[in-house]
Amino acid sequence: MQENNGVDRKQIILFMIFSLVMMGGMFFFQNRDAEKQAAIEAQKPATTQSDNLTTKPAAFSNLNDSVKTTAIQEIQLKNNELTLHISTLGGQISKVQLNEYQAYNPLTDENDLPLMLLDKNNSSYGFAFKDKTGKTFNTKDLVFNANQNGNTITLEHRGNGAIIQFIYTLTDKYTVDFNVKTQGLSNIVADNKAEFQWNYQAKSLEKGRSQEQTHTEFGYAFDNFSSYDYDGRTTMEEPDETLNWLAIKNQFFTAIIEPQTGFKNSSGFQDTVEEGEYLKKFNFSGNVDMAGSELNQNFKWYFLPLDLKLLKEYDKNFDEILPLGWSFIGTMNRWFFMPMYNIIASWGLTAGWAIFLMTIIVKLILSPIMFKQHKLSAMMRVIRPEIDEVNEKYKDADPMKRQQEMMSVYRKAGVNQMAGCLPALLQIPIFYALFRFFPNFIDLRGESFWFAKDLTAYDDVIKLPFHIPFLEDHLSIFAIACTAVILIYTMLTAGNMQQPTAPGMPNMKVLMYIFPITFLFFLNTASSGLSWYYFVSNAINILIILVIKYWILDEKKIHAQIQANKAQPKKEGKFQKRMREMMEKAQEQQRQQQGQIQKRQDKNKKK
Structure with a gap:
């Protein structure tokens, strides 16, 4: 039997020569592929930083691809009443502070905290589209580029020849204009509607959780703003009505979204949160119409205190949100x-x-x-x-x-x-x-x-x-x-x-x-x-x-x-007379029943 004393010197030399040949070949072919790819890229038109799409031609980029190329930012808009932060992730309003009010602080038992209606990712909204491959993508997963001009922010996302723009303008007082524009979206989407989705966790802002929770609910108008309904329980289903606006209200404040052409086939759900920072979890979905598979529609956001005089100023039936009781x-x-x-x-x-x-x-x-x-x-x-x-x-x-x-x-x-x-x-x-x-x-x-x-x-x-x-x-x-x-x-x-x-x-x-x-x-x-x-x-x-x-x-x-x-x-009154007659009639019927019972008893005794 031959004794194994380790690796042979010849084997080591052959292994080293083989390794050098393999490394040289890989380097040679890698350079050729790089030169070829550079020639192809030189013939393509220039692209912007936001053209960060997946290789599938009919789908928008996913979130991970977007984050790799574009940093997420938050841009502030402010007037006397509101301070907003708008995130480039999803093109959403991420924070809303009502400057003239303060929230309850359980540590001090005072209203001394900034009143944040939206904060800490408690709100997420966007438009969901179905592409021609049957897959769904949502704008809240996209990263936008932002351009600010005064109290107007234009957010833009490009992908596969399509452009989505969200334009936010903070107007006077409590209103935010929200305009949505698309171009080339018709080459990607499969139908002529978009689904607006809103997930919201209502924050506790007042003292007295049970009372505040009772007054936290959905509210919405339809029939051209003339009718109002609300839901403070679990689900809301409006498959037949076109909603003129949708509100999610707390005890004294509300966030409202108003679409230009209304929400159709609307549905929502709410779930009570037993303890912690939030009172209830809400989700809502409603379809908005698209023209030629393009979404070009104006929306408005309202972040309002529930002050009756203020609500009446808008002339949109907002005052019905204030739960003062029905009818009389x-x-x-x-x-x-x-x-x-x-x-x-x-x-x-x-x-x-x-x-x-x-x-x-x-x-x-x-x-x-x-x-x-x-x-x-x-x-x-x-x-x-x-x-x-x-x-x-x-x-x-x-x-x-x-x-x-x-x-x-x-x-x-x-x-x-x-x-x-x-x-x-x-x-x-x-x-x-x-x-x-x-x-x-x-x-x-x-x-x-x-x-x-x-x-x-x-x-x-x-x-x-x-x-x-x-x-x-x-x-x-x-x-x-x-x-x-x-x-x-x-x-x-x-x-x-x-x-x-x-x-x-x-x-x-x-x-x-x-x-x-x-x-x-x-x-x-x-x-x-x-x-x-x-x-x-x-x-x-x-x-x-x-x-x-x-x-x-x-x-x-x-x-x-x-x-x-x-x-x-x-003189006996009409009511007293009616009562007396009713009692006399009842008494007579009772006597007759007792008489019949007595007759049956006598008859049974004779038998």
């Missing part, structure tokens, strides 16, 4: 509460005292009705012994008969029970209007009063070391105070309430005492302005009850009036 509720806010507050505030009062005076004015307007209600309560106290006597006398009788006798007592005494329902019915639309008014009225945003730093959010002076469902991690002083006065008011009025005598009926007094407690859970996370209003309102109610009871209404005179009414019974 919204009308009450627009034409009564807002103007009244503005007039009072113009006297130089702070927001809290303006709300105080507003409450008194509302109470004065409702005072005639409130007086009738309290007079009715006094009359009910006077005839209480007679009502108790009827209940005792007919406690074992048919409930329908007992109810008829009680109505007879009311009628003879001249007491109209329905009159007490009117103030309560009037309070419902007023309550709902104010429920919409306080958290959506931008003039109250950031306005402090006593321990409340912002009347559109809750006060949280009392912080809890733990989280309670519905109450969260704090107790609102205004909410506690409002609950206390509602409880006192209930104690003063519950004595007049008739207790149910039928078995199984709930005790209304107990329910009335439970209501103020549940009110605490509702108000604790609501706007402190609403709690302050209802604290003042119910405190005035208590004062009215005491004044009427001890200085205005004399129960002896009321008793004498009731006795006089009994001596001269009042």
